Amino acid sequence: MEDDFTMRSLLQTLLELEGFEVLAFEGGSGQFIEKCAEFNPHFILIDYHLKIGSGLELLSQLRANYRQPSPRVLMLSGEDHRDQCLKAGADGFILKPFMPDELIGWLHEREESLEF
Secondary structure, eight states, rough: OOOOOHHHHHHHHHHHHTTTTOOOOOOOOOHHHHHHHHHOEEEEEEEEETTTTEEEHHHHHHHHHHOSSSOOOEEESSSOHHHHHHTOOOOOEEEOOOHHHHHHHHHHHHHOOOOO
């Protein structure tokens, strides 16, 4: 979940070019959790700072309400909140700005361990 339209559009384009199916979401946390349950994504990108509140709160709600196996969650931020995000249950953290290869590499590394 990324609330900056430009960043969300760039991420969506990048990921689609890499062959990922992308559902870009804009809305409240309750709706987000419902959409995740409906679409059962393998990966979720969550920005640390969101207009609707904290990305950490969203992560906490996701982990508390999601059936198993839960998706891999990558947190993003322009500030180094790596330790805080990992302690809160994120599977990874990338500091903005980042090179596209860093994101794609993270996804492909974890994609290999997914059971379909």
